[in-house]
Amino acid sequence: AAGVIQSPRHLIKEKRETATLKCYPIPRHDTVYWYQQGPGQDPQFLISFYEKMQSDKGSIPDRFSAQQFSDYHSELNMSSLELGDSALYFCASGIPAGSYNEQFFGPGTRLTVL
Amino acid sequence: SQELEQSPQSLIVQEGKNLTINCTSSKTLYGLYWYKQKYGEGLIFLMMLQKGGEEKSHEKITAKLDEKKQQSSLHITASQPSHAGIYLCGADISGAGSYQLTFGKGTKLSVIP
Numbered sequence: 001a002a003g004v005i006q007s008p009r010h011l012i013k014e015k016r017e018t019a020t021l022k023c024y025p026i027p028r029h030d031t032v033y034w035y036q037q038g039p040g041q042d043p044q045f046l047i048s049f050y051e052k053m054q055s056d057k058g059s060i061p062d063r064f065s066a067q068q069f070s071d072y073h074s075e076l077n078m079s080s081l082e083l084g085d086s087a088l089y090f091c092a093s094g095i096p097a098g099s100y101n102e103q104f105f106g107p108g109t110r111l112t113v114l
Numbered sequence: 115s116q117e118l119e120q121s122p123q124s125l126i127v128q129e130g131k132n133l134t135i136n137c138t139s140s141k142t143l144y145g146l147y148w149y150k151q152k153y154g155e156g157l158i159f160l161m162m163l164q165k166g167g168e169e170k171s172h173e174k175i176t177a178k179l180d181e182k183k184q185q186s187s188l189h190i191t192a193s194q195p196s197h198a199g200i201y202l203c204g205a206d207i208s209g210a211g212s213y214q215l216t217f218g219k220g221t222k223l224s225v226i227p
Contacts, residue, residue: 033214042202042217043157056214090157092215103204103215105149107156 002026004093004106012112013081021076021109025093031055032074033092033103034066043090049074081113117141118205120218128226132191135221137203139184144206146186147215148177151200160188160201190223198225 005024013019025032031050035043036059045058049068060066063081068074078085088110092103119138127133137146145164149157161170166181174191190197200222204215 035215042219043204043215045214045216048214058214088154092157102159102162103147104159105157110154 004091004104006089006091006106006109008109009107010110010112012114014114015081015083017081017113019078019081019111021078021089021091021111023074023076023091023093023106025072025074025091026104029093029095029104030072031094032068032072033094034060034074034076035090035092035105037088037090037108038084039087041087046076078111083113086111086113116219117207117216118203118218120201120203120221122221123219124222124224126224126226127193129194130192132189133193133223134190135188135201135203135223137186137188137205137218139205139207141184141207143179143181143184143186146177146179147204148186148188149202149204151202151220153200157202193223193225195225195227198223 007022033048034046036046037043046060047066048056052068064078066076088108090105090108092105094103117140121136147162148160150160151157161177163179169178176189179186200220202217202220204217207216
């Protein structure tokens with residue numbers, strides 16, 4: 001069965017550089033969620049999109065922006081990278097309906113900022 | 115303070131033993147999710163519970179939801195080395211159709227052959 005695809009799987013950047021992470025949801029899933037998991041931390045919700053519109057916003061820094069495209073894939077753009085941005089970035093997709101909200105996670109992108 | 119508390123933080127069991135991991139919420143649960151994570155890898159969806167008293171099983175893993183206590187438990191029967199990993203509970207506790215998940219700190223499970 002198709003799963004959530006994230007690219008790249010690993011990324012190394014210097015401080016103050018920019019990075020773009022991509023997420024391809026499971027086919028027919030219209031909602032994408034982004035989470036950040038720091039070393040030894042639990043995942044923290046960043047932002048979500050439903051039908052190409054931002055649906056919810058969590059602890060996403062102003063230096064980050066994201067969007068969902070017409071084909072439902074999403075991109076997380078990160079600028080002025082800081083050392084503290086080093087983390088695993090997960091994308092999840094789902095089809096929330098009422099109280100039902102099953103989220104399937106991708107393998108993550110490991111970002112290392114040097 | 116942590117909105118989702120997991121216990122224990124880590125667990126070491128002998129292969130073949132049963133174990134239970136608990137997840138307690140300080141807020142109303144609108145859905146409780148269990149995930150398993152190998153170190154540095156993605157989250158593997160295990161089970162989702164929505165209704166009080168709901169119980170689901172998959173292979174040797176059983177999860178229950180006590181809505182009144184705002185608590186869920188994950189029980190593994192006859193543990194195997196393949197069960198080792200970090201178990202995370204996640205919940206939709208913000209309500210209002212938010213759907214964002216808040217996670218516990220995770221329980222690290224080691225299974226000794």
